[in-house]
Amino acid sequence: MQNSYEKIMDIKGEKVILKSLTKELCHEIYKKYVADPMMTDQIYEYSKEKVDNYFNERTKDCNRKIFAITVDGEAIGEVQIKHINYLTKEGSLSVHLIGDSVKGKGYGTEAERLIIEYAFKNLGLNTLYADVVHRNTRSQHIMEKLGFKYVREDEMFKYYKLILKVFEEYKEGRYQKDE
Known part of the structure; x- marks a missing residue:
């Protein structure tokens, strides 16, 4: 049985390429994933069954577009627009990187910028939302850097x-963050 998940062309940036999430890429990500203590106190353990269920559930959702973040052909995380509402032209941004080994290099920020452009240009959305765990100050900084308002x-x-x-103001260099 074929699910409703459609394969989308790769989205290429300077450092990263966003690829439509496949089951293989999903396993590659979550085999290497290390839970971020800024996000949770829980220990993560890889499970083929749990990752298969996660992949199947996410890719059947027609109100979600999900991509693997790749660098030099290696999957280092995922980024997605979820809760897409085509009537109100809104959605929510979500990103997960495999761990500290790939953080602080601009990969997540570029992936978020690329998928934001995709959401506005290709999906026709006008508004994106995001939520960040209180103690994840790095993500809070990136949200503000990309133009998100608290x-x-x-x-x-x-x-x-x-x-x-x-x-659009941010992309053109005209965006000024409120102080």
């Missing part, structure tokens, strides 16, 4: 919003 917070997350106009 909206609110609860016990677990800080919530951000990015509108197309602000992102």
Whole structure:
């Protein structure tokens, strides 16, 4: 039985290439994944069955576009637009990198920028949302760097919003973060 997940062309950046997530790429990512202590206190253990279930569940969702982040042909994480609502032209950004070995090199930021451009240009969205765990200050900084505005917070997350106009200003170098 074929699922509704469509293969999308690669999205190429300077450092990373976003590839439509395949089961093989999903396993490659989660075999190397190390839980980030800035995100969770739980220990992650790879399980073929859990990764298969994760892949099958995510790729059947027609309101989600999910990509592997690759560098020099190696999968180092995933980035996705989820909760896509084509009527309201909104979606949510999510990114996971395999661990500290690939962080701080600009890969995640570039992957997020590429998928934001894809969401606005190819999916026709006008607004993106993101949430970040309180203690993940690195991701909070990246959200603001990409033009996301802080909206609110609860016990677990800080919530951000990015509108197309602000992102266009960011790309053109005209975006000024509110101080």
